[in-house]
Amino acid sequence: MYQLTFDTQTFIKQHWQKKPVVLTQAFIDFIDPIAADELAGLACEEEISSRIVVTKKDGWDVIQGPFEDYDQYGESNWQLLVQAVNHWYPDAQPLVEAFRFLPDWRFDDLMVSFATPQGGVGPHIDNYDVFIIQGEGERRWRVGDIGNHRRRGGDANSPLVDDFEPIIDVVLKKGDVLYIPPGYPHCGETINLALSYSIGFRAPSQQELLTQLADSLIDSNTGHKRFTSINETNQPGLVSDEQQRGIMQLLAELASQPENYQTMLGKLLSQNRFELDICEGEAPLNSQDLLDAIEDGASINRIGGLKVLRLENDQQKRLFINGEVYPLVNTASNELELLANAFYIDNQAAAKLCKTAEITQFLAQLINQGMYYLTE
Incomplete structure (x- = not known):
């Protein structure tokens, strides 16, 4: 310690x-x-x-x-x-x-x-x-x-x-x-x-944010709004200051709408720059296998470096893990908080969490993906 x-x-x-x-x-x-x-x-x-x-x-x-x-x-x-x-x-x-x-x-x-x-x-x-x-x-x-x-x-x-x-x-x-x-x-x-x-x-740079935002808009097929204007200059080769600011305001709008940026941010901020030591087991674990292991005294650990994040005021109930989204629509806020904060889930906490089928399936999935593992 x-x-x-x-x-x-x-x-x-x-x-x-x-x-x-x-x-x-x-x-x-x-x-x-x-x-x-x-x-x-x-x-x-x-x-x-x-x-x-x-x-x-x-x-x-x-x-x-x-x-x-x-x-x-x-x-x-x-x-x-x-x-x-x-x-x-x-x-x-x-x-x-x-x-x-x-x-x-x-x-x-x-x-x-x-x-x-x-x-x-x-x-x-x-x-x-x-x-x-x-x-x-x-x-x-x-x-x-x-x-x-x-x-x-x-x-x-x-x-x-x-x-x-x-x-x-x-x-x-x-x-x-x-x-x-x-x-x-x-x-x-x-x-x-x-x-x-x-x-x-470290925090993401403007380049990283814009790149990730563009990829997110393409993946979700959103961000199609185009600039419109009422006033036009009388010089064909001039872009007015008003039009410059209006065009860039399209980006500011995206940055002010959580439905456009929250998923992107969660994915970006949960990613790692360095390779993780993924530890997939030989045989897949189902929900009942996990419950049996917990009953026998097992606890649950994250692998080193894995980020499990939640967003304050998220419009959806979910976690972001290693650049991916994990919906947990039936999970209580305090349980999401525990999953995001706890690097190590002791046996007592694991037993309490796994009283719901959604969390049990979620943890079994992460263990099978090699991002969590069981310990005695």
Whole structure:
């Protein structure tokens, strides 16, 4: 169990998406949820996203995984980074749970890094919020202020920056946490062999929202309204300001009508960027099989990283899971709330939920799809 020592609501008011902060000893007696050799083993797997960053005098080399051997990289100046460790390593989930004071739809993944002395990825800017938790070892972190920073090589789209003046310069020790909002340049340098944990939160961009909205309108065969106007200019080659605003108002109308955007948002926000560890059983489970298992003492778990979301003031009774819609028209609001919030449904709660046929069928379906599984 990982318990944060700072007041989360005060943090949200004072720092969340506002300014970076060092949270000294945010975890007391912090225990690494994964060992370095276990992390290295995950990076051997084809389906797991991993990379090694090698620090050089003139920059950094990035090598994409999977990896079979690490001897060639030596004892310093490199760092292994493995994405979505919470998807593949269940013992990492309790660390994620400590940060569920922020909504699941924002949560991206738990990235774990093993770094040798002088290992790092260089000064860079992220477009998401990140909590960096220090495990074994020590790393020095510098964080600069938000502003116009010169991008490496003149590439405006590169996350790398040439350098910055630090407003934070700190050596993180075991249990310390550094929070960095989007847009703040930062750079980590390893002092001795170290394990670090990055918990990232991101929101969709305008590009992602418009792309998803267009796909949703096509799928539902809606969004056919066209612009009409009364006044026309006397210049055939001119689009008036009034007409420009009127045309764009068509998009604003879509964004103000829940029937047009709710399904799209639920699907988009419940999707994962990284592959999930789907665990389909050998034989399909029916409702009676599930009831029998619960009667024998079984509990129900989500797989790591799975997002189960509901929308406030949704026009329909449903859940959004991994980009799909699951209607639950006969399920009570408090039961929908429990299903959306609970990563682990203990035996007593499972027995209570499965008193209704709809929820029993729903949970059996998710188990058969490999997104939930039974535990003793």
